[in-house]
Amino acid sequence: EAGVVQSPRYKIIEKKQPVAFWCNPISGHNTLYWYLQNLGQGPELLIRYENEEAVDDSQLPKDRFSAERLKGVDSTLKIQPAELGDSAVYLCASSRWTGKADNEQFFGPGTRLTVL
Amino acid sequence: GQQVMQIPQYQHVQEGEDFTTYCNSSTTLSNIQWYKQRPGGHPVFLIQLVKSGEVKKQKRLTFQFGEAKKNSSLHITATQTTDVGTYFCAGRAGGSNYKLTFGKGTLLTVNP
Numbered sequence: 161e162a163g164v165v166q167s168p169r170y171k172i173i174e175k176k177q178p179v180a181f182w183c184n185p186i187s188g189h190n191t192l193y194w195y196l197q198n199l200g201q202g203p204e205l206l207i208r209y210e211n212e213e214a215v216d217d218s219q220l221p222k223d224r225f226s227a228e229r230l231k232g233v234d235s236t237l238k239i240q241p242a243e244l245g246d247s248a249v250y251l252c253a254s255s256r257w258t259g260k261a262d263n264e265q266f267f268g269p270g271t272r273l274t275v276l
Numbered sequence: 277g278q279q280v281m282q283i284p285q286y287q288h289v290q291e292g293e294d295f296t297t298y299c300n301s302s303t304t305l306s307n308i309q310w311y312k313q314r315p316g317g318h319p320v321f322l323i324q325l326v327k328s329g330e331v332k333k334q335k336r337l338t339f340q341f342g343e344a345k346k347n348s349s350l351h352i353t354a355t356q357t358t359d360v361g362t363y364f365c366a367g368r369a370g371g372s373n374y375k376l377t378f379g380k381g382t383l384l385t386v387n388p
Contacts, residue, residue: 202280202364202378203319216375251318264309264321265376 162186164268166252172274178240181271185233185254192229193265194237195251203251203267209235210257239273247275278303278369282379290387295352297382299365306370308341308348313381314361322350322363355386 165184173179185192190211195203206225208216212232220227224243229235239246249272253265279302289295299308307326311319323332325341325348332339338351348365362381368374 200380202366202380204378205375208375253319264324265319267318267320269318 164252164254164266166250166268166271168271169269170272170274172276173242174276175244176241178238179242179273180236180238181250181252181273183235183237183252183268185235185252186266189254189256189266190232191255191257192235193253193255194227194235195253195267197249197251197270199248203253206237242273242275244275247273249273278367278377280365280367280377280379282365282382284382285380286383286385288385288387289355291357292354295355295359295384297350297363297365297384299348299350299367299379301346301367301369301377303346303369305345305367308365308367309376310339310348310350311364311366311378312361313364317361319364352384355384357386357388360384360386 167182192209194206196206197203205219207214207220207227209229212229225239227237249270251270252268255263255265281300283298309324310322312322313319323339328345329343330341336353340349350363352359362383364378364381366376366378368376
């Protein structure tokens with residue numbers, strides 16, 4: 161089966177510019193996650209979707225970050241305006257949520273964002 | 277909030293030596309997962325532990341979940357160059373919060 165697809169793979173922008181990342185999860189996976197990973201750190205959850213509902217967005221900086229998953233399939237994460245500290249790798253992951261216990265998360269290749 | 281700590285941060289071994297990374301949580305966990313991230317790659321799921329005292333093996337890898345469900349370890353026997361990467365543990369606290377909290381990871385390098 162195809163893996164999690166993310167685009168773009170790399171993005172370089174100047175501060176204060178907007179940027180958007182796209183993620184297409186594995187077919188049939190109802191749960192989608194956006195993570196931020198800084199160099200030398202573990203992934204930090206930004207938002208989790210179950211189908212089209214954002215069930216955990218407590219770590220999403222809502223003043224500048226937004227996300228959507230309109231049809232419960234692919235998702236977009238946006239930053240507007242970007243700041244220097246937003247430079248990181250943005251990972252998307254998906255899993256098949258059964259409601260009983262965690263299932264393994266399948267990660268995409270990530271988008272490496274550099275803000276100049 | 278929940279914290280997951282991993283030690284060591286870095287480990288360099290000679291090929292054939294053993295390697296162990298430890299994961300400790302500030303709260304009791306309902307389950308813990310382990311992921312491996314190769315340099316330049318993305319995290320890849322290795323295993324999930326759910327039961328107190330659980331031990332699981334995958335070839336040369338042995339995973340343990342502590343009796344109190346607050347710590348875990350990953351042990352690799354006779355490391356190979358293909359084991360190079362960062363190993364992350366990710367734990368979920370009990371209750372209705374399904375958020376996985378990742379540790380900072382242990383970077384393993386293997387000298388051939």
